[in-house]
Amino acid sequence: MAEATHARRAKGRPDDGRSGDRLFDRELDHLPPEARWREWMNRVEATIFAASEPVSRETLARIVGKSCSIDLLIDDIREELRGRPYDLVAVAGGFRHLTRPAYADAIRSAFGTAVGGNERAADLTQSEVLVLMCIAYFQPITRGELSSFFGKEISRDLIGHLRGAGLIASGPRSPTPGAPYTYVTTKEFLLEFGFDTLRDLPDVEALEDAGLLSKEKLLAGDILPAVETEMRADDEFS
Known part of the structure; x- marks a missing residue:
């Protein structure tokens, strides 16, 4: 009798043992x-x-x-x-x-x-968007490396704002002297900008072809002044 009861209980029992699946x-x-x-x-x-x-x-x-x-x-x-x-x-x-x-x-x-939608992304300044873009493409990256890219110091406040918005987080320590923290984008970054994975980021070459990004200008620290010039020009014609 006990064997028959055991057989009935075993019948239909899920392979993983979770009773809810029955x-x-x-x-x-x-x-x-x-x-x-x-x-x-x-x-x-x-x-x-x-x-x-x-x-x-x-x-x-x-x-x-x-x-x-x-x-x-x-x-x-x-x-x-x-x-x-x-x-x-x-x-x-x-x-x-x-x-x-x-x-x-x-x-x-x-x-x-x-x-x-992009509530947090909409609150970002132009400079913060550019720094976030740079982190997305070159992560993991240190604040010092970001400062070198843009030719000016990237403040802790700017990094703190991006962290507070949940768009970036601390990455692994850099192997450079002093082992500074690096920064990486988060799942919230993907959600805010509608990406499935980081592979969905536009190719740098495609951005260059569209005139939206110049790798040479970015490495030379000329991106922010160029953007500010474009913004002033837009204001003059608006």
């Missing part, structure tokens, strides 16, 4: 293929909608069948969202619902800020 059917083998795919789509969209931060592929894999392609599922969900004011985007190593840029003004008018 009550959750990931595979949905009882459904026809189209209905199964639809249910997986609904589960994935509901999970992402309910999350306060990007949901990883690993998390989504817990709610769909083992043979299910997360990427194909996301593609089908995004196709259904065409024409809607929000989309499902890959950002910071996961997936998240974000409103489309075309509706930023309407959201800002309603709430005073672009909810779900």
Whole structure:
């Protein structure tokens, strides 16, 4: 009798031993293929909608069948969202619902800020944006190296503002004399600027071709004066 009871308990026990999985059917083998795919789509969209931060592929894999392609599922969900004011985007190593840029003004008018947008990034000065860009491309990088790039001292206050905004963090100690701290961008940086990974940063060559960045000027410390000149010129013609 005890052996029979043990056999019944063992039947259906998940391989990883988590009791909660016994009550959750990931595979949905009882459904026809189209209905199964639809249910997986609904589960994935509901999970992402309910999350306060990007949901990883690993998390989504817990709610769909083992043979299910997360990427194909996301593609089908995004196709259904065409024409809607929000989309499902890959950002910071996961997936998240974000409103489309075309509706930023309407959201800002309603709430005073672009909810779900770049609130912290919008508060940055031009100099802070340029320093943040330099950290993103050349991390890990020290404050001294940043100062050399820009031809002027990068203050601790500027670094502190970027840290306070959660956009950068301390990286490994530099192997240079004194072992100063280096700085790296964070997951919040990816979220704020809508990047999935740092590989999504525009190529330096592409920025140069577009006239937005000159590697030679950056290394020579000429970027900030050039930007200030452009800003003054914009003011004259506005």
